Amino acid sequence: MGSFLRSLTPEQQVSLLFVGVFGLLVLASVGAVLLSLRERHPPSDEEARRALRRHDNRALLRTSWVMAWVFWIGWALGDGAGIVLFGLLSFFVLREFISLSPTRRSDHRSLVLAFFLVLPLQYALVWTQHFNLFTVFIPVYVFLAIPVVSALGNDPQRFLERNAKLQWGIMVCVYGMSHVPALMLLNFPRFAGREAFLVFFLVLVVQTCMLVQHLAARGLSRPAAPAISASFHWRSWVWGLLAGGLVGALLSGFTPFKPLQALGMALVACVAGSLGHLVMKAIKRDRGVTHWGSAGRSVTGASGLLDRVDALCFAAPVFFHSVRWTFNL
DSSP: OHHHHHHSOHHHHHHHHHHHHHHHHHHHHHHHHHHHTSOOOOOOHHHHHHHHHHHHHHHHHHHHHHHHHHHHHHHHHOHHHHHHHHHHHHHHHHHHHHHTSOOOGGGHHHHHHIIIIIHHHHHHHHHTTOHHHHHHIIIIIIHHHHHHHHHTTTOOTTHHHHHHHHHHHHIIIIIIHHHHHHHTTOOOTTOTTOTHHHHHHHHHHHHHHHHHHHHHTTTOOSOSBTTTBTTOOHHHHHHHHHHHHHHHHHTGGGSSSOHHHHHHHHHHHHHHHHHHHHHHHHHHHHHTOSOSSTTSSSOOSSTTHHHHHHHHHHHHHHHHHHHHHHHTO
């Protein structure tokens, strides 16, 4: 099998990867449909818990489908089109974040700056591979510019809260997400044409960690932060990290990493993604919603897209810079 894979061109290897991913998703979807056709039982507490678990499983499956389609389209259209696609994805998740965070009239100039100047410039820096400026553009220059523009709006009411909210949204939805297409532009020796495997590696290990953590939390009591998440337990979190790390080590042959390096990179991504997901849950509790999309109190128009990519938004920048620093790229 290894010799067969090595005999394929980089394009054929990536194509085979997506065939396998979509095949697994089809099987999972068929299994979910068959389970949904089972005979319904009278309502009870146990049945309600099962219904909630089925809902969570369907949400995870939808997340996997969305990510698979986005990454496949991004790879198929090429680097430039892929960067534009992720830019649009950032636009929608930022819109979703802001939609559940009340703004004032004086914030409009800051919002225009965020959506129509900061976001395009961040992805333009990715496109032109100005990675040093790309790294500091938002956390330094934009974070200083946003409150200046807001102050010129002449509205001191809740000034700190309003600016912190917008800065946080830009950091997660634009800065974090922009690191995913940036992975495809890293120049690894003897790895040209297969950079899409890095994106696949990142997404798969993070998704595996989140799925195992979710499944392992069933039946556990005393969550670590019950006011924020009833499903976050330290024990299930460790199981999620171990599963994500193991998957990363097994995938080392598809990456420029050696097995121990792949294990370390997978653990870095899983820690960042899982804890980032917890942070986003805390923000949702603060906003008084359980979902970013239509299942929550407000309909934002993006159908809870941020729920599907929040862990990735935290994992991508940590993973990207860990790879750059480790391999001196």
